[in-house]
Amino acid sequence: MKTRNIILYFIGLLAFCSCQDMFEPADENNRQEDAMYEESKYAEGLLMYGYGRLPYLTTTQTDIATDDAVTNNKSSNYLNMATGTWASDNNPVSVWDNCKDGIQYVNLFLSKVEKVKWAPSAVSKQQMFIDRLKGEAFGLRAIFYYYLLQAHGGYADDGILYGVPLLTTPEDGSSDFNQPRATFAECVQQCFADCDSAMALLPYDYENISTDAEIPAKYKEIGAYLTSYNLVFGTKAYGLLSAKVAEATKAQVALLAASPAFRDQSGVTSEEAAKLCANVLKRIGGMEGFDPTGNKDWYNSAYKTMIETVANPEILWREDRHKNADQERENYPPTLYGNGRVNPSQNLVDAFPMRSGLPITDPASGYNPKDPYANRDPRLADNVIYNGTTYRKAQIITGLYPNDKNETDDNLRNIATSTRTGYYLKKLLRDDVSPLSSSLIEQQHIYPRIRYTEIFLAYAEAANDAWGPKVDGAGVGFTAYDVIKAIRERAGLGTDEIGQPLPEGDAYLEDCANDKTKMAELIRNERRIELCFENKRFWDLRRWMLPLNETVKGMKITRDETTLELTYTIEDVEERKYDNSYQCYGPIPKGEVLKWSNLKQNKGW
Numbered sequence: 001m002k003t004r005n006i007i008l009y010f011i012g013l014l015a016f017c018s019c020q021d022m023f024e025p026a027d028e029n030n031r032q033e034d035a036m037y038e039e040s041k042y043a044e045g046l047l048m049y050g051y052g053r054l055p056y057l058t059t060t061q062t063d064i065a066t067d068d069a070v071t072n073n074k075s076s077n078y079l080n081m082a083t084g085t086w087a088s089d090n091n092p093v094s095v096w097d098n099c100k101d102g103i104q105y106v107n108l109f110l111s112k113v114e115k116v117k118w119a120p121s122a123v124s125k126q127q128m129f130i131d132r133l134k135g136e137a138f139g140l141r142a143i144f145y146y147y148l149l150q151a152h153g154g155y156a157d158d159g160i161l162y163g164v165p166l167l168t169t170p171e172d173g174s175s176d177f178n179q180p181r182a183t184f185a186e187c188v189q190q191c192f193a194d195c196d197s198a199m200a201l202l203p204y205d206y207e208n209i210s211t212d213a214e215i216p217a218k219y220k221e222i223g224a225y226l227t228s229y230n231l232v233f234g235t236k237a238y239g240l241l242s243a244k245v246a247e248a249t250k251a252q253v254a255l256l257a258a259s260p261a262f263r264d265q266s267g268v269t270s271e272e273a274a275k276l277c278a279n280v281l282k283r284i285g286g287m288e289g290f291d292p293t294g295n296k297d298w299y300n301s302a303y304k305t306m307i308e309t310v311a312n313p314e315i316l317w318r319e320d321r322h323k324n325a326d327q328e329r330e331n332y333p334p335t336l337y338g339n340g341r342v343n344p345s346q347n348l349v350d351a352f353p354m355r356s357g358l359p360i361t362d363p364a365s366g367y368n369p370k371d372p373y374a375n376r377d378p379r380l381a382d383n384v385i386y387n388g389t390t391y392r393k394a395q396i397i398t399g400l401y402p403n404d405k406n407e408t409d410d411n412l413r414n415i416a417t418s419t420r421t422g423y424y425l426k427k428l429l430r431d432d433v434s435p436l437s438s439s440l441i442e443q444q445h446i447y448p449r450i451r452y453t454e455i456f457l458a459y460a461e462a463a464n465d466a467w468g469p470k471v472d473g474a475g476v477g478f479t480a481y482d483v484i485k486a487i488r489e490r491a492g493l494g495t496d497e498i499g500q501p502l503p504e505g506d507a508y509l510e511d512c513a514n515d516k517t518k519m520a521e522l523i524r525n526e527r528r529i530e531l532c533f534e535n536k537r538f539w540d541l542r543r544w545m546l547p548l549n550e551t552v553k554g555m556k557i558t559r560d561e562t563t564l565e566l567t568y569t570i571e572d573v574e575e576r577k578y579d580n581s582y583q584c585y586g587p588i589p590k591g592e593v594l595k596w597s598n599l600k601q602n603k604g605w
Helices: 002-015 019-023 033-038 040-052 077-085 096-115 123-152 184-201 226-233 243-258 270-282 301-308 326-331 346-351 378-383 452-467 480-491 507-512 516-530 537-543 590-595
Strands: 069-071 315-324 342-344 389-391 394-396 443-451 552-559 566-574
Touching: 033 040, 033 096, 040 096, 040 123, 069 077, 069 552, 077 566, 096 123, 123 184, 123 226, 123 243, 184 243, 243 270, 243 315, 243 443, 243 452, 270 452, 315 452, 346 516, 346 552, 378 516, 443 452, 452 480, 452 516, 480 507, 480 516, 507 516, 516 537
Parallel strands: none
Antiparallel strands: 069 342, 315 443, 389 394, 552 566
């Protein structure tokens, strides 16, 4: 078990923490744990190891194992998983080791934090550091358990919905590692408790205050002053886990628990999930805080200032990436010196409605299969490069004919780095990057750990399930319908081909607003579109208990060289080989089950 390795590593770290002691040993050659209490940087390193285990992905990965995309990387673990090799001893989406390591580091830190001399000369500063660091640790532990539940929670053969073993104290060499799995409901309650503990100790966000009057009473009473408060809780701590992150994590856990795959035994209802999501959204004024350009500001190079500034109204918590060209090198089309790795599917393209808001399957939508990209939802062009797209001043032709420079590398399956579906990824990429080594241009990238749009969609999903499309059961002044209307208006739906509002508005939305089931389907489709390529779809399909094995389709385009007429043919690209009877729940790693007799496996694995 990797936890044992952490324990050994920690012992080693304690033994060799001081260069001075290595060459001039203490009298008993046993400095060890006492050093942590004297040297705050040393102690804080444990918490930083916890941060280092955060399971957020910064590139598109799991989407290529869903009906939203495939990859041209034939050695991809996700491709192999989706085409039949997923097993308890071959699981690319496992977070078992990483998250359990993170929990061990956090638990170690929590067991030491109050003994460390963070600021021994000032009682108030010492207490503020203890509170902040404890709050961060509680929040991190909640995140680790959330991701463990998402990836490994499930029903065992005894019919009980289990989570994972619950560990709230550090393990050591004398620990009993043969721990049973707690129930899913117990794990959810631990996540909730850790989030609550974090929120009680942390500020909503890390901001400097300007007067002593703003110092919380509990710190003012023990002598805190302005500069010390700002040192601990001010902007220098920006980017660390805050109360708003803990609050959003609690909402994410609740949505997972209230989903069809888990709700029977999770102890969480859609009503509770909706209210917890609403708590997050109330902090930004509800719909008043909805970012009208938040569907693309945070990654589009046209908004360079928005990307590089600290505050962004769309992003609740983010990870900054230093200047690089990695994502563009991986995903640009070949003619732009990329590897074209993530290939959006026809399945996803078909999920984008017409600009009017009507699905392309609606006879009244005006969809023309001979001109399939005309008058479509503007988000299609924002997220996907399709045939004829001009990108970085280059014409991208995915059909089986040359572009205007007589190049064919971007053509369907032409070379190893060409698209397999007739589409290339556009979302998350900056068009002011050049991945070519001889003319390399790198740019800063950010990746949102939590977006407000995600929380708005979570609220809409849970609120619609709890009360229906137009009932404000949480008493926050907006409904599931209001959220989806704002999202679709932001996208430009309900307009004609030149962007003018249609007389009937978004007629499809209004139709769905009268039917809870239709609204649920619409919410799921909007979530699919808004969060595409952000590693959400794989987990959403499973928690909704929807089919995982939908065959991925692509678009083959040929041209009559006499008339120049294009012919569009949808074709099968990749057959998915999932077993929907049990794979909506992920496995416990096989090696762990073989080692520990008390660790029950999820049924089917």
